[in-house]
Amino acid sequence: MTDTTIDQPVAKAPATPAALLWTIVAGSVATVASAFLAWTWTTAFPGNLTIYGNPAPLQLLTLVGAVLTGLYALSALGIKGLGWLTPTGARKPLWIVALGTFATTLFTAISIIVELGALVDLEPGAGFAVIAAAVPAIAAYKLPDDTRKAAPAKQLPSWAEVLIIVAVFALGLFVVTFGIDTDDSEPQLFIAYLILVAFSVTALVKSGITARLSQITARNRQVTITASLVMAIAFPFIQQSGDTYTLIAVNILIFATVALGLNIVVGLAGLLDLGYVAFLGVGAYTAALVSGATSSAFGVQFPFWAAALTGMAASLVFGVVIGAPTLRLRGDYLAIVTLGFGEIFRIAMGNLDGTSGPQITNGPNGIPNIPQLEFFGYNFGEPHTVLGITLGAYANYYLLMILIMALVVVVFSRAGNSRIGRAWVAIREDETAATAMGINGFRVKLVAFALGAALAGLAGTVQAHVNTTVVPENYVFAGPVPPNSAFLLAAVILGGMGTISGPIVGSALLFLIPAKLSFLQDYQLLGFGIALILLMRFRPEGLIANKRAQLEFHENDDEAGVPEQRQSAEADADATSGAGAAKAGA
Incomplete structure (x- = not known):
């Protein structure tokens, strides 16, 4: 009597967190590259997304979101010098910012179709951008939850904390000015800006960075007040x-x-x-x-x-x-x-x-x-x-x-x-x-x-x-x-x-x-x-x-x-x- 065996299908092993994180990094790099491509063939769409090698403001939003996604992924991989980005865990902020980048890119693509009236008005660069932005969002969603209690932050020198406060307020001034200065004839740019800012701020809160910044500003109250006043006064000058x-x-x-x-x-x-x-x-x-x-x-x-x-x-x-x-x-x-x-x-x-x-x-x-x-x-x-x-x-x-x-x-x-x-x-x-x-x-x-x-x-x-x-x-x-x-x-x-x-x-x-x-x-x-x-x-x-x-x-x-x-x-x-x-x- 001959023994017969039935081949059983071999279950695929689930992707490891490291593999998913490197997938997110690759998707972020591809998304950054897509910002330098043309997303439509005509200048009829506001913002002129037809130029290669020179991202328009809408494309810059996607680029910024992709860079943030990549940085969070590298931080989760344990790259030296980036651990401060995720004191309370990387999965939640990484998924949020990746989803925000995808939502911003998808909104731009849909706006082109609606504004110009046909799917053929999209250049291959827009489709590539949407697919590239979707990869980090999907991969980040599959990451295991690594939420943890934040370790005590290292005490920084006073001059370093002052520099951090100045840099944060300068970045805040730039972000606010960018939103206010968006052309009223380009509502798509302002909506995309709101989408990316909302997701990015939520990611910063979930990552624990804002809590640590609050501790720094509390220790340097006078510097914080001065920086906020200088930022507010500088607005009309820029x-x-x-x-x-x-x-x-x-x-x-x-x-x-x-x-x-x-x-x-x-x-x-x-x-x-x-x-x-x-x-x-x-x-x-x-x-x-x-x-x-x-x-x-x-x-x-x-x-x-x-x-x-x-x-x-x-x-x-x-x-x-x-x-x-x-x-x-x-x-x-x-x-x-x-x-x-x-x-x-x-x-x-x-x-x-x-x-x-x-x-x-x-x-x-x-x-x-x-x-x-x-x-x-x-x-x-x-x-x-x-x-x-x-x-x-x-x-x-x-x-x-x-x-x-x-x-x-x-x-x-x-x-x-x-x-x-x-x-x-x-x-x-x-x-x-x-x-x-x-x-x-x-x-x-x-x-x-x-x-x-x-x-x-x-x-x-x-x-x-x-x-x-x-x-x-x-x-x-x-x-x-x-x-x-x-x-x-x-x-x-x-x-x-x-x-x-x-x-x-x-x-x-x-x-x-x-x-x-x-x-x-x-x-x-x-x-x-x-x-x-x-x-x-x-x-x-x-x-x-x-x-x-x-x-x-x-x-x-x-x-x-x-x-x-x-x-x-x-x-x-x-x-x-x-x-x-x-x-x-x-």
């Missing part, structure tokens, strides 16, 4: 398009200043104010009436410092007058009353036209022809040459808003860390318990309401001069053009309540995206609604989280940080809760 996009930056700063004021009311004190934009309008109308506008009912012209103080004082008074009877309410009732105040303000400004009411605001026509600011003989409406560089009118207002923003940040930080700030947090967490510990809840909330209103009024005085006109339609609850109450509240929630940088980042995103993607104007509210829903699902504490909020929302997982970081966060949170409330009530 604008390639003159004053074209500086106006966007000015409006972002105005929006962010008002959002910081609202953050005192909502983020620190926990008061839901849906009519906050009215305080911005009070400051703007006050400045317009006292700054020598031709249609002003008062016929006076204050210097800027006096007009700014008058606008702040008027907003503060309105904050006290509105807050005194309404702050005894809580929750939804307070929100409804403040929403009503915002609408009453807008309607009242439209009726003070000499027919329906006294002739003060010129009714729906508003107050036009507001003169440009002039401060110590420096006319903000005229170009000036500084260090051999010509700065336009909006650059002047931008630098002024930098100073005002710095003032508002100081006020916010000092107030938040003071006894009254601890009382605000105690009221936000549990008003009944805070009152039982001796805090006068009504007085504390009224101070928050008045201070937030004053900061909004200060921003309004500058807004009136930047726009040179003030009309009631600028101060609605929700509309297509920020700032309005809905967008201000969204900026605070999106950025992170109770933080300084959170509302600034939220304001920049909520103003910049509509400004650059004007063709989506009819769908803005839908888009932001979807964004807020996703944010509440995946990152309810906001993009830049307050430590207490991070602990509360991630109590049962490790996303809030490693144990040492959680203990530090818990200690900081305790300082603003039980013990902090006792100090506030003392």
